[in-house]
Amino acid sequence: MSDICVEISGLKKSFGPLDVLKGIDLTVQRGEVVCIIGPSGSGKSTLLRCVNLLEEPTGGKIVVNGTELTDPDVDIDAARTKIGMVFQSFNLFSHLTVVNNLTVAQRKVLKRNEKSAQEIALRNLERVGLSEKVNAMPAQLSGGQQQRVAIARALSMDPEVMLFDEPTSALDPELVGDVLGVMRQLAQEGMTMLVVTHEMQFAREVADKVLFMDGGYVVEEGPAEEVIGNPQQERTKTFLSRVLDPTHHGPGDPE
Amino acid sequence: MAMSKRKRAQYFRYAQYGLLVLVAALIAIFADWEKIRTAFFNLDVAIKMFPTIIVTALKNTIIYTVLGFTFGLALGLVLALMKLSSVGPYRWLATIYIEFFRGVPALLVFIAISAGVPLAFNLLFDIYSTAMLALGIVGAAYMAETIRAGIQAVPKGQVEAARSLGMSVVRTNVTIVIPQAFRIILPPLTNELILLTKDSSLISIIGLTGAQYELTKFGRETLSRNPSLTPILVAGLAYLIITLPLGYLSRRLERRTGGKKVSVV
Ligand SMILES: Nc1ncnc2c1ncn2[C@@H]1O[C@H](COP(=O)(O)OP(=O)(O)OP(=O)(O)O)[C@@H](O)[C@H]1O
Ligand SMILES: [Mg+2]
Numbered sequence: 162m163s164d165i166c167v168e169i170s171g172l173k174k175s176f177g178p179l180d181v182l183k184g185i186d187l188t189v190q191r192g193e194v195v196c197i198i199g200p201s202g203s204g205k206s207t208l209l210r211c212v213n214l215l216e217e218p219t220g221g222k223i224v225v226n227g228t229e230l231t232d233p234d235v236d237i238d239a240a241r242t243k244i245g246m247v248f249q250s251f252n253l254f255s256h257l258t259v260v261n262n263l264t265v266a267q268r269k270v271l272k273r274n275e276k277s278a279q280e281i282a283l284r285n286l287e288r289v290g291l292s293e294k295v296n297a298m299p300a301q302l303s304g305g306q307q308q309r310v311a312i313a314r315a316l317s318m319d320p321e322v323m324l325f326d327e328p329t330s331a332l333d334p335e336l337v338g339d340v341l342g343v344m345r346q347l348a349q350e351g352m353t354m355l356v357v358t359h360e361m362q363f364a365r366e367v368a369d370k371v372l373f374m375d376g377g378y379v380v381e382e383g384p385a386e387e388v389i390g391n392p393q394q395e396r397t398k399t400f401l402s403r404v405l406d407p408t409h410h411g412p413g414d415p416e
Numbered sequence: 417m418a419m420s421k422r423k424r425a426q427y428f429r430y431a432q433y434g435l436l437v438l439v440a441a442l443i444a445i446f447a448d449w450e451k452i453r454t455a456f457f458n459l460d461v462a463i464k465m466f467p468t469i470i471v472t473a474l475k476n477t478i479i480y481t482v483l484g485f486t487f488g489l490a491l492g493l494v495l496a497l498m499k500l501s502s503v504g505p506y507r508w509l510a511t512i513y514i515e516f517f518r519g520v521p522a523l524l525v526f527i528a529i530s531a532g533v534p535l536a537f538n539l540l541f542d543i544y545s546t547a548m549l550a551l552g553i554v555g556a557a558y559m560a561e562t563i564r565a566g567i568q569a570v571p572k573g574q575v576e577a578a579r580s581l582g583m584s585v586v587r588t589n590v591t592i593v594i595p596q597a598f599r600i601i602l603p604p605l606t607n608e609l610i611l612l613t614k615d616s617s618l619i620s621i622i623g624l625t626g627a628q629y630e631l632t633k634f635g636r637e638t639l640s641r642n643p644s645l646t647p648i649l650v651a652g653l654a655y656l657i658i659t660l661p662l663g664y665l666s667r668r669l670e671r672r673t674g675g676k677k678v679s680v681v
Pocket of ligand 1: 176179181199200201202203204207208
């Protein structure tokens with residue numbers, strides 16, 4: 162089996178007349194952590210959502226775990242079970258308890274029996290440090306806890322790759338650390354991860370590769386130290402100086 | 417003579433109470449209490465209605481309503497899904513159905529099912545099928561719109577999360593969307609049940625045998641043998657045994673769901 166987990170080539174996506182992705186190439190090795198950064202509206206979420214076909218690409222090719230998702234005959238439901246997705250707004254199933262959030266797809270999609278699904282669920286809840294919340298309803302949890310449950314839910318499907326779309330952006334600052342801690346742990350365990358984030362410190366520490374996107378293109382790409390520590394492109398520099406030191410730049414700053 | 421605003425409001429309130437007392441006093445003086453008592457509160461007539469009104473009439477009203485509601489709910493769900501379908505003709509058919517049956521009197525539907533269908537198709541429904549079909553057909557038209565609004569009120573993120581876990585469209589609807597939609601629409605659906613309970617009285621236009629009597633028919637039958645309004649009043653109170661708790665339940669549910677309003681147009 163090859164070591165390539167995600168391979169994207171010439172990916173294009175438009176919403177009607179709006180071209181959001183204008184030709185993206187990206188290869189993610191197995192076990193690699195890739196962070197995607199860039200200004201609002203640059204197409205980061207769209208790129209991530211194309212990787213599990215929540216958005217239908219308008220052009221190009223996406224191969225995940227050896228399956229071409231852009232093939233019209235692909236069994237997308239089967240392919241998605243191997244691609245975990247974590248959303249900015251958690252999206253826990255609000256009518257199900259925590260444990261049922263983790264078992265519902267295992268049972269209905271992977272056809273695991275109740276007992277083994279529960280065992281796997283409990284193991285993953287432990288991984289994210291929430292064993293004591295098994296029977297809670299999502300509404301009874303803090304944002305940080307909900308997001309960790311969402312991560313455990315995705316992990317319960319035994320995915321080959323995990324996609325994170327700004328997993329900490331909707332959280333109170335004091336809850337961000339717990340979620341990033343879980344993600345750091347996952348990275349250390351060798352999970353392949355694609356992370357859209359504004360947490361530059363996290364990207365620096367954890368990412369093997371950082372992508373800077375702007376205007377539907379990948380503008381700069383390389384090891385975290387280079388892209389964040391020593392950016393070459395003017396647009397990357399401008400973006401980073403705003404993110405890292407927002408108080409010194411007004412919204413009207415020239416690009 | 418200047419009067420403060422507060423003083424004026426106070427006098428106005430006194431005046432309202434005064435009017436109330438005056439009207440009550442006039443009624444007390446001039447009303448023929450004996451006549452009112454025998455007309456509305458004829459205890460002998462009322463007592464004679466028991467226990468049949470409970471063990472037969474109320475029971476049948478509940479049975480007819482539950483049958484109609486169940487069928488209407490199932491049909492309403494199908495119509496709601498049709499209305500949300502990406503296939504145009506499904507949407508049009510659902511719209512035509514809903515607009516038609518919300519626009520015609522329920523009584524007409526009862527006549528159609530109980531008399532029209534047997535004449536036209538030589539097909540005779542028993543009382544339970546008639547109640548289920550007629551009430552269900554009418555109820556479905558109203559419930560479809562409620563259910564549709566409920567389904568649309570389920571956040572899009574719930575669907576995306578389910579699909580990301582590999583659930584098919586159908587599986588997502590059955591496991592995630594519809595259960596959540598029903599939680600959202602439980603209060604309006606309870607109101608729908610109240611309306612159907614009252615509409616079940618329309619079945620009294622059909623020739624029913626004694627064991628099939630529901631509250632309205634039973635009230636009318638008793639009335640025809642006792643020249644008093646008491647049977648109607650008692651039958652009305654019996655409806656309240658069903659509708660008041662349901663109304664209370666509906667308000668409770670509405671409060672529990674945090675007053676999350678689903679606008680039903
Ligand atoms: N479903 C959609 N229909 C129409 N336009 C869309 C849709 N989804 C995204 N867009 C547009 O595509 C562009 C890129 O959106 P996207 O969400 O990918 O940006 P982003 O980089 O994730 O931004 P942010 O940092 O704000 O999340 C935006 O202009 C957005 O308005
Ligand atoms: Mg985004």
